[in-house]
Amino acid sequence: MSSRASQEIERLLGLHPKGFDLSLGRITRLLDTLGNPHLNLPPVIHVAGTNGKGSATAFSRALLEAAGYTVHVHTSPHLVRWHERYRLGAPGKGKIVNDDTLFEAVRRVADANAGQQITVFEILTAVTFVLFAEHPADAVILEVGLGGRFDATNVIPEPAVSVIMPISLDHQSYLGDRVELIAAEKAGIIKAGCPVIIGAQEHDAARTVLIETAERRDCPYSVYGQDFLSFEERGRMVYQDNVGLMDLPLPNLPGRHQLANAAAAIQAVRTAGFTIPDHAVETAMGTVEWPARMQRLTKGNLVDMAVPGSEIWLDGGHNPGAGMVIAEAIATLEDRSQRPLFLITGMINTKDPVGYFEAFTGMARHVYTVPIRSSDAGIPHEELALAAQEAGLSAEPVYSVENALKILRDSWDKSEPAPRILIGGSLYLAGDVLSENGTPPQ
Incomplete structure (x- = not known):
């Protein structure tokens, strides 16, 4: 509208x-x-x-x-x-x-x-x-x-x-x-x-x-x-x-x-x-509230597409310094169920993607890279997946956040705890996610 x-x-x-x-x-x-x-x-x-x-x-x-x-x-x-x-x-x-x-x-x-x-x-x-x-x-x-x-x-x-x-x-x-x-x-x-x-x-x-x-x-x-x-x-x-x-x-x-x-x-x-x-x-x-900064998404259109019981976080941080503090924040989330971490990431081409991804080495099981719909300056998602691999992560390009959530849901082993999913890498992506999820800032 x-x-x-x-x-x-x-x-x-x-x-x-x-x-x-x-x-x-x-x-x-x-x-x-x-x-x-x-x-x-x-x-x-x-x-x-x-x-x-x-x-x-x-x-x-x-x-x-x-x-x-x-x-x-x-x-x-x-x-x-x-x-x-x-x-x-x-x-x-x-x-x-x-x-x-x-x-x-x-x-x-x-x-x-x-x-x-x-x-x-x-x-x-x-x-x-x-x-x-x-x-x-x-x-x-x-x-x-x-x-x-x-x-x-x-x-x-x-x-x-x-x-x-x-x-x-x-x-x-x-x-x-x-x-x-x-x-x-x-x-x-x-x-x-x-x-x-x-x-x-x-x-x-x-x-x-x-x-x-x-x-x-x-x-x-x-x-x-x-x-x-x-x-x-x-x-x-x-x-x-x-x-x-x-x-x-x-x-x-x-x-x-x-x-x-x-x-x-x-x-x-x-x-x-x-x-x-x-x-x-x-x-x-x-x-205190600050949308798209380690914001937990608990309801909405995209949340409904994820593996049931998933913990979904959204953060617009987009440089290596932000990657480090986000990775640390995720590492300190209290959780006895040992949820595996997945990243869904989109970035624009003025950023250092390898530096951002390096913060998650040894933490993230897999990365889905996505294009950013609202910016013409997005790093192509295929190229972004290569940057994640260069940082030592398992990664694949997919077409959208929705696509990534569905792939994860359809392939999920139900004997495992539901995943923790971090959607991030760009404030543009974060905005798209809040819009598609039906939960814009108020």
Whole structure:
């Protein structure tokens, strides 16, 4: 079902070049024509990083909403509908923008641009600022699209806090092929004198660049592992910072990496000046949700096609760093029945498929590789199967997720425990799966 807003965005995609054009000149010009809505926002939590920025955004939203604040949230990309990029603050819980409101905003921004050269991502970012400036809320959580320094969101002059999550190699063609070059791009969201939160970094080189940038710009900063941290103890999460300790339930998002993501969010919202009582932090750990990030699918069209009793997980992580944390999350799922693991994977051609698959060596019994329907940049599924084999996995190309689930069901030995199935490798694939399953983000 196509909506008016979606049709208008598709029309713009036909007019303007696809992709990213890394500079801020055009978005600044457009915002000026619109009356600079980005200067009339509630306090902004600006989030960058290669992995974990979506989770940090989700935790920050859960924390603020649990404490009674209204929160606007910008994320990208979307999974099923363009509307998901814009969640408007409302008492209790924010809501994804409705179609009429989005259509009017997109039309206004496109009219203001008056056919000048621009990318659609820049138009959609201007739409973010128009929507968030015109609807009252207590806070804005703004997720960076790509990189940081030249990302269209980086026109915010004084964020309440800049958050930089784990950095690893991704988008090398845009951002550079060494982790410190990528860190320097992400550090572009650090503004003079504005507080900075540095999330858990696997690479010392990245951490060093971020700290040096914060010091050079005279920013107060907090570093994960130094100024705040979190760990699991007796099935609980312990959060610790300079204020003290908090004993919390484990987050609703599975995987040990989510403890560090939650810690960065707690530190960020407090640093941004919001009062979050301990009971609200507890509530947030249980209510946080983030579609397609270790999301368990329990009902829907595709679930019905699987081996009865299967455990099906969906994750859009798509680079070697994400592969490692997903593999670790799966390894720690408590399970006495020893379910065998199968992967159904599709990826786009800017990624490192062998690096992603290597994380699952010795864990996955078999990989089904699939094409991605919603992207023309998908790696051909035959080629992807060869990449999985190169990583040491047993793999075969099939035509679709549905096809893979049926093959598995028809050949299943009923004396075995039902399988654990991880569908992943791409946010495009994850979006297709949620759409086909009949369970889009709400």
